[in-house]
Amino acid sequence: MTLTHQYAKQKAETVTVTKTEPDQFDIGDWTQTVGDPLLDDPRLSARNMDVFYADNQAIHNVSLDIGKNEVISMIGPSGCGKSTFLRTLNRMNDSIDICRVTGEVILDGDNIYSKSMDVVELRAKVGMVFQKPNPFPKSIYDNVAYGPRIHGLVSRRTELDEVVETALRKAGLWDEAKDRLDKPATGLSGGQQQRLCIARTIAVSPEVILMDEPCSALDPIATARIEELIAELSKNYTIAIVTHSMQQAARVSQRTAYFHLGKLIEVGDTDKIFTSPDHKLTEDYITGRFG
Amino acid sequence: MDKSHFDRHTSAQYNAELEEARKNLMQMGGLVEQQVEDALRALMEMDSALAQRVIDTDQTVNDMELEIDEECTRILALRHPAASDLRFVIAVTKAVNDLERMGDEASKVAKHTLELADTGSGPQGYVELRHIGEKVRQMVSQSLDSFARLNTDSALAVLQQDQAVDLEYGTAIRTLVTTMIEDPRTITRALNVMWSLRSLERIGDHARNVAESVIYLVKGQDVRHIKLDEVEAQIRKK
Numbered sequence: 001m002t003l004t005h006q007y008a009k010q011k012a013e014t015v016t017v018t019k020t021e022p023d024q025f026d027i028g029d030w031t032q033t034v035g036d037p038l039l040d041d042p043r044l045s046a047r048n049m050d051v052f053y054a055d056n057q058a059i060h061n062v063s064l065d066i067g068k069n070e071v072i073s074m075i076g077p078s079g080c081g082k083s084t085f086l087r088t089l090n091r092m093n094d095s096i097d098i099c100r101v102t103g104e105v106i107l108d109g110d111n112i113y114s115k116s117m118d119v120v121e122l123r124a125k126v127g128m129v130f131q132k133p134n135p136f137p138k139s140i141y142d143n144v145a146y147g148p149r150i151h152g153l154v155s156r157r158t159e160l161d162e163v164v165e166t167a168l169r170k171a172g173l174w175d176e177a178k179d180r181l182d183k184p185a186t187g188l189s190g191g192q193q194q195r196l197c198i199a200r201t202i203a204v205s206p207e208v209i210l211m212d213e214p215c216s217a218l219d220p221i222a223t224a225r226i227e228e229l230i231a232e233l234s235k236n237y238t239i240a241i242v243t244h245s246m247q248q249a250a251r252v253s254q255r256t257a258y259f260h261l262g263k264l265i266e267v268g269d270t271d272k273i274f275t276s277p278d279h280k281l282t283e284d285y286i287t288g289r290f291g
Numbered sequence: 292m293d294k295s296h297f298d299r300h301t302s303a304q305y306n307a308e309l310e311e312a313r314k315n316l317m318q319m320g321g322l323v324e325q326q327v328e329d330a331l332r333a334l335m336e337m338d339s340a341l342a343q344r345v346i347d348t349d350q351t352v353n354d355m356e357l358e359i360d361e362e363c364t365r366i367l368a369l370r371h372p373a374a375s376d377l378r379f380v381i382a383v384t385k386a387v388n389d390l391e392r393m394g395d396e397a398s399k400v401a402k403h404t405l406e407l408a409d410t411g412s413g414p415q416g417y418v419e420l421r422h423i424g425e426k427v428r429q430m431v432s433q434s435l436d437s438f439a440r441l442n443t444d445s446a447l448a449v450l451q452q453d454q455a456v457d458l459e460y461g462t463a464i465r466t467l468v469t470t471m472i473e474d475p476r477t478i479t480r481a482l483n484v485m486w487s488l489r490s491l492e493r494i495g496d497h498a499r500n501v502a503e504s505v506i507y508l509v510k511g512q513d514v515r516h517i518k519l520d521e522v523e524a525q526i527r528k529k
Binding site: 246247250273274275276277282283284286287288289 | 301305378511
């Protein structure tokens with residue numbers, strides 16, 4: 001595989017990307033991921049990631065590239081490490097005392113785990129949307145304006161108004177919220193709150209948006225709106241989404257990564273993963289068989 | 292992949308639904324196989340009663356098609372099958388369609404048999420009918436067998452036989468055309484034989500489709516409209 005990304009090139013030799021014969025694959029001796037975890041021109045590259053919670057290893061040597069303007073979904077059974085892996089991509093695990101991370105995540109040529117990395121700045125570049133909508137107990141306007149304000153992205157009120165409107169429009173919430181911008185965000189419905197959280201994330205113009213089960217607390221209509229929004233946002237942003245709904249993964253993403261017991265088992269085009277996956281564990285999971 | 296592969300879902304009810312679809316497909320397959328065999332025997336032995344039975348059986352085959360299709364639709368709607376399960380449901384739906392068409396063609400052979408019985412027997416084309424008929428009957432049987440055992444080698448053999456049948460069919464048609472030119476009085480008879488041959492050849496095509504569905508189910512590769520050696524390469528891969 002040709003890697004044009006400078007850093008990926010240097011690191012390629014430390015990463016195994018050769019395909020494994022699925023039949024010979026044993027989870028106990030796991031060393032390799034089936035499929036192509038590396039891309040030619042990635043937006044974000046995770047290399048040899050290990051994550052430990054105290055003595056317990058939650059992620060085992062995961063290397064994965066996330067492409068530009070790509071939606072990648074991460075699926076796997078509960079406790080497989082998909083959310084943990086997602087959280088390593090903007091250092092959300094830093095807030096957990098017992099959590100230790102090794103390996104590298106490269107964004108714009110820099111390792112986000114290097115000492116010089118400003119975590120606040122990082123999280124503006126790599127935004128996150130959580131399982132349950134978590135608006136601040138402020139007005140709708142202030143929720144969206146919060147990021148641009150603390151990052152000092154705007155100097156004048158009119159400029160801020162513009163940023164808020166653009167973010168709400170992109171999140172598909174403007175028409176519903178424009179007449180009540182000064183009302184508390186908590187008065188919105190669950191689906192609207194989640195779209196507000198997405199608006200809040202994109203207000204700081206991130207490069208990558210991480211979504212951790214963004215629709216699990218929403219009804220089917222609100223879910224469909226978020227999925228529609230993900231498709232729309234992927235024109236401008238790179239999105240990594242963790243989901244328990246395989247239909248959702250199949251609908252919204254171009255690539256799918258399957259995790260099992262902290263290992264990245266298989267990565268591939270979503271179409272391929274859902275019609276003819278190569279690895280037996282992937283097949284068993286997405287078809288609802290015993291592990 | 293073997294049959295037990297489909298018994299391992301966390302949901303036992305899901306296992307049962309897939310098994311039911313598989314069982315019904317095999318039952319329908321058995322019925323159609325018998326229909327083809329009977330149509331051939333009726334033709335060879337000019338047995339009008341048997342030919343009539345073949346025509347009558349067609350309604351049962353049609354009903355089974357509707358029933359199995361409905362089962363598959365229900366599985367798609369309620370279970371959202373993925374990967375091998377999805378391929379299984381798609382393969383069953385397609386195979387059911389092909390089996391129903393085979394039944395239709397067998398009925399056509401039976402109808403031509405009744406017409407041939409009316410016009411009195413003659414020897415033209417019978418050797419070809421027997422020969423092609425026997426090959427096609429084997430293809431039907433083997434395509435169903437490959438579905439039951441999820442055996443791609445056996446499915447490949449069906450594809451190979453279909454090529455042979457197509458060649459023989461071409462030769463038989465040329466012979467019959469020559470007969471008609473030489474003696475125009477044979478035209479009515481020769482046309483009935485020709486149409487029967489055509490139906491048999493179509494049954495072979497449907498058996499080939501079933502075999503292709505089996506390869507899709509097992510290998511996840513769509514092998515329609517590609518050359519035989521490429522199909523073989525796909526099967527040997529991995």
